[in-house]
Amino acid sequence: MKIDVLTIFPEFFEQVFDFGIIRRAKLAGIVEINVHDIRSYAVDKHKMVDDRPFGGGDGMVLKPEPIFAAIENLTGTSDRDAYPSGTRVVMLTPQGKRFGQRIAAELADDIEHIVLICGRYEGVDERVNEALVTDEISIGDYVLSGGEPAAVVVVDSIVRLLPEALGSDTSAENDSFSDGLLDCPHYTRPAEFRGMNVPDVLLSGNHAEIEKWRFRKALEKTRAIRPDLIKDENGECEQ
Ligand code: SAH
Numbered sequence: 455m456k457i458d459v460l461t462i463f464p465e466f467f468e469q470v471f472d473f474g475i476i477r478r479a480k481l482a483g484i485v486e487i488n489v490h491d492i493r494s495y496a497v498d499k500h501k502m503v504d505d506r507p508f509g510g511g512d513g514m515v516l517k518p519e520p521i522f523a524a525i526e527n528l529t530g531t532s533d534r535d536a537y538p539s540g541t542r543v544v545m546l547t548p549q550g551k552r553f554g555q556r557i558a559a560e561l562a563d564d565i566e567h568i569v570l571i572c573g574r575y576e577g578v579d580e581r582v583n584e585a586l587v588t589d590e591i592s593i594g595d596y597v598l599s600g601g602e603p604a605a606v607v608v609v610d611s612i613v614r615l616l617p618e619a620l621g622s623d624t625s626a627e628n629d630s631f632s633d634g635l636l637d638c639p640h641y642t643r644p645a646e647f648r649g650m651n652v653p654d655v656l657l658s659g660n661h662a663e664i665e666k667w668r669f670r671k672a673l674e675k676t677r678a679i680r681p682d683l684i685k686d687e688n689g690e691c692e693q
Pocket of ligand 1 (some may be wrong): 546
């Protein structure tokens with residue numbers, strides 16, 4: 455998979471993809487992540503990337519020309535219908551479809567090339583959405599100052615679902631949301647710590663009992679904290 459991130463603050467991403475699973479996936483050639491400075495595509499001599507909004511009002515808006523040029527460079531076209539198959543151009547925006555494990559899994563399964571556009575200020579000129587963007591994605595119902603933290607969230611959650619990304623020592627199967635439930639509690643050594651004991655069953659070596667306990671705990675936790683996740687009989691949830 456190839457991921458391109460468009461931002462006016464490329465320094466933001468300097469180390470953020472260089473740890474743990476994402477770093478390993480990059481080194482193993484499972485994913486290639488490139489960060490592009492929108493300003494390097496600016497056409498005028500002042501390298502302007504933003505301008506005042508038509509109609510008046512506060513704040514600035516990211517201009518369309520540099521983003522169109524960047525997308526043409528990365529996909530070969532600025533015609534959304536002519537992108538190579540397996541390509542998505544994603545606008546990160548609080549007005550988008552709410553991102554969750556299901557969308558992450560869909561993108562990890564089907565897509566070879568993702569371009570993420572990080573907005574700033576009041577947002578991005580709407581013609582970018584009209585002509586270039588295939589998916590508008592929000593990471594939650596709150597407003598960030600820029601799309602960069604959202605891009606990190608989206609990239610991280612997709613990359614760890616790519617085949618082989620987790621390696622053999624971990625698995626995404628039991629992670630929260632993948633089976634419609636939150637994950638079960640985890641414990642490690644010491645078995646007794648400041649008077650708090652690890653549940654006996656986890657020390658018993660009885661794998662069938664351990665699995666049952668884990669399922670029961672996951673269910674209890676989900677019922678208590680996120681009952682919305684278990685409402686749907688098909689195991690489908692709005693995640
Ligand atoms: N005026 C806009 C908010 C702009 S916030 C509005 O009210 O909808 C500036 C940028 O931060 C946005 O362009 C977007 O790229 C990013 N952003 C803010 N909140 C976000 C969220 N919940 N999910 C994804 N991106 C977000």
